[in-house]
Amino acid sequence: EVRENSNTSIKSALARRAAGEIKSGDTVFLDASSTALHIVDFVYPEQNLTFITNSIRALLRLKERHIKCYSTGGMLLENSFALVGSIAQNTVSKLNADIMFFSAQGITYDGQISDFSEAETQLRLAMMKNAAKTVYMFDSSKLNKKYLFSICNAKNVDKIISDINIDFSSDKNSDIQGG
Numbered sequence: 470e471v472r473e474n475s476n477t478s479i480k481s482a483l484a485r486r487a488a489g490e491i492k493s494g495d496t497v498f499l500d501a502s503s504t505a506l507h508i509v510d511f512v513y514p515e516q517n518l519t520f521i522t523n524s525i526r527a528l529l530r531l532k533e534r535h536i537k538c539y540s541t542g543g544m545l546l547e548n549s550f551a552l553v554g555s556i557a558q559n560t561v562s563k564l565n566a567d568i569m570f571f572s573a574q575g576i577t578y579d580g581q582i583s584d585f586s587e588a589e590t591q592l593r594l595a596m597m598k599n600a601a602k603t604v605y606m607f608d609s610s611k612l613n614k615k616y617l618f619s620i621c622n623a624k625n626v627d628k629i630i631s632d633i634n635i636d637f638s639s640d641k642n643s644d645i646q647g648g
Contacts, residue, residue: 477507479608479632484508486630487570487606493517495567498596499527501551501589502572504606512536521564523557523592525550539564546588553588561595569600575614576607580623580637583616590618597621604628 484507491497491508493516499505501524509530512518520531520538525545531538543557571593573584582605584590597603603626612633623629623637 476608476610480504480507481510483606483608483630483632485511487604488512490568490602490604490628491516491518492567495519496521496565498522498561498566498569498571498600499524500569500571500593500596501525501527501549502606504572504608505570506530508570509534509536521561521566523552523589525552541592543592544588546586549586549589551586551589551592553586553592557592558595561592561599564599566596566600568602568604569596570604570606571596571620572606573611573616573620575611575616576605576623577615578613578635581615582620582623582626583614584618584620585616587618590620593620597626602627604630606630609633 488508488511496519499520499522506527509527514535518536522528523541528538528540541552541557541560543552544554546553573582576582605626609632
């Protein structure tokens, strides 16, 4: 709940931009991050979308908005209302998506995306494997933070949506501006 209620205006702005990446009829993987959760506010039943998520909060919001959604199943993490584990990974491994949205706790200046949750990291990797396009979202509070579990490098995602402009293909990232 703390993560969900921090930087809400920035997360909402990022989510609005992210929702613009979704095409009518898309199947969408959505992780259980608080940033990705905000995407639900910017999608509509008329778009004929299908969401697959491990987020209990996203499932509830999607159903309130009458948007088709599937749960990954799995073990519930009480602190994040995320479903994780082998059941969730097995479900995701049998499904394909047009686009995947995720966030994580940190990204370094050289583009290393990481998180403190091993179980959520494993599920994100399974989603990435079966998504045609991956979109990483982060706000500037996550920049230059590194956690135990590496997800990937920014170079390995198709699009990055942030409130700052930073080139992760460059060796020098001292010239950061608002995005």
